[in-house]
Amino acid sequence: MKICLFGGAFDPLHKEHIRLIERAKEVLKVDKVLLMPSYNPPHKNSLATPYEHRVKMLELYAQDSSGVFIDETEKSLNLEKSYAYIVLEKIREKYPKEELYYVIGSDSLIKFESWAKPEKVAKLVKIRVARRALSHDVEGYCAKLNALYEGADFQYAFDAEEESSSELKLDLELKRYDRLEGRVYPKILDYIKKNNLYSRHASIIERLKSELSERLFDHSVRTAEYCVKNAWMVGESFDRAFLAGLLHDCAKERAPLKALQDYPTNSPSVAHQYDGAEVAFKEYGVTDKDVLDAIRYHTTARPDFSPLGKLLYLADKLESGRSYDHIDALRKEVTEDFNKGFVSVLNHGVSYLNAKGVEYDVLTLEAYKWYN
Ligand SMILES: [Fe+2]
Ligand SMILES: [Fe+2]
Known part of the structure; x- marks a missing residue:
């Protein structure tokens, strides 16, 4: 018997997971698919x-799909x-005689040598790769690893399509259910609604929506979208990227909390970044220092900026509603090389x-010097 193994957080199981499971049945001609949910969150x-x-x-999906089980x-x-x-x-102990295929993404494949005991993994299962x-x-990688490990069987299996759990989670948190049709299995979406899952930020979202103008709220959501979509580039979690993006302008439409001379800035339009960090902490209950720091410097940037700070800085300037000369080239540069892209956007702002x-x-000038 041929068995295919899929590991993952499945938080939640989405359309692309299902497509890969179906592809595995078809391409690898397996009799059984085992879904192995991670017990401890990976990040x-x-x-x-x-x-x-x-x-x-x-389970809701497995019940309806032949040959799919949870392990x-x-x-x-x-x-x-x-x-x-x-x-x-x-x-392997449970299935001593079966042919076991383990499906991994190509992002994991290229790091395979740094897994714990890779030689053992390579001996236990045949590895099939989704690009x-x-x-x-x-x-190329498969050939290299096949030569490196005794008994190894690495092979390309099929291409993966883009769908990230993070973007899905954002739509779930924002209760944009109309956007989820076709992206989440219907019974799973019902289960999510019934159990009020992915609603950990509901009170923050509600409050922000009631405080900001529609225009600024929409910009905040698009900024959060950019943050969440690109969080993987800097190894950031969904929650930190989401909160930083959503709350970065939470004080923008308020009167400044202090007199201008009491801010560490010479520019009145910059005061809202400092107030934003304060309001996010005191009124929205954000305690994560990195999130607050990212908000505190989202307009000016600063020398030695954290990865989350850079991500928010970029999101604010490149979110999907923005439009200005060269923006597409800048967006592209960031996807090709995050840090290089950050410097380009910073330089573009200065020019x-x-x-x-x-x-x-002054901080923008310092950041400009630091990164050039
Ligand atoms: Fe801002
Ligand atoms: Fe903004």
């Missing part, structure tokens, strides 16, 4: 949906940290202010 910063809910959602080996092991070689060893980006030389003859903030 310690991310607050994953409770395990029981994630499994329940998988809870990872939970039964109750490990401090999840290691593929330990989980796969257990699964996540055209730039990933899947065939814009120069051309307009506007005096810019």
Whole structure:
């Protein structure tokens, strides 16, 4: 018997997961698919949906799909940290004679040598790869790893399409259910609504919506969208990217909290970034120092800016509602090289202010010098 193994947080299971499962049945001609939900969330910063809910959602899909089952080996092991070689060893014990295919994304493939005990993993299962980006030389890596590990069987299987759980979570948090049709399995969407999942930020969203003008709220949502969509580039969690983007302008439409001379800036339009960090902390209950720091410098940037800070700075300037000369080239540059793109956007902002003859903030000047 041929069995295909899929691991993941499945938070939640979405359209692209389902497409890959169906592709695996078709291409690998397997008799059985085992979904292996991760027991501990993979990123310690991310607050994953409770395990029981994630499994329940998988069950709703598995009930309707022939040959699909859920494997809870990872939970039964109750490990401090999840290691593929330990989980796969257990699964191999359960299925000693079966042909086991383990599907991984090409982003994991190119890091395979840094997995814990990669030689064990390579011996336990045949690895089939879903290509996540055209730039990933899947065939080349497979050949290299097949030569490197004894008994290894790595092969390209199919292409993956883009759909990220993060963007899905954003639409769920914002209750934009009309956008979720076709992207989440209907029974799973019903389950999410019934159990009020992905609503951890509901009170923040509601409050912000009632405080900001529609125009500024929409800009805030688009900024959060950009942050969440690109968070993976800097290894940021959904929650931190979402909160920073959503709340960055929370004080923009208020009167300044202090007299202008009491701000560390020479520009009145910059005061709202400092007030924003304060309001986010005191009124919206944000305690994460990195999120507050990103908000505090989102207009000016600053030297030695954190990855989250850079992400928010870029999001504010490049979100989908913005339109100005060269913006598409800047957006493209960021997707090709995040840090280089950040410097280009910073420099673009400085030249814009120069051309307009506007005096810019001391911090912007310091950031400009630091990054050039
Ligand atoms: Fe702002
Ligand atoms: Fe903004």
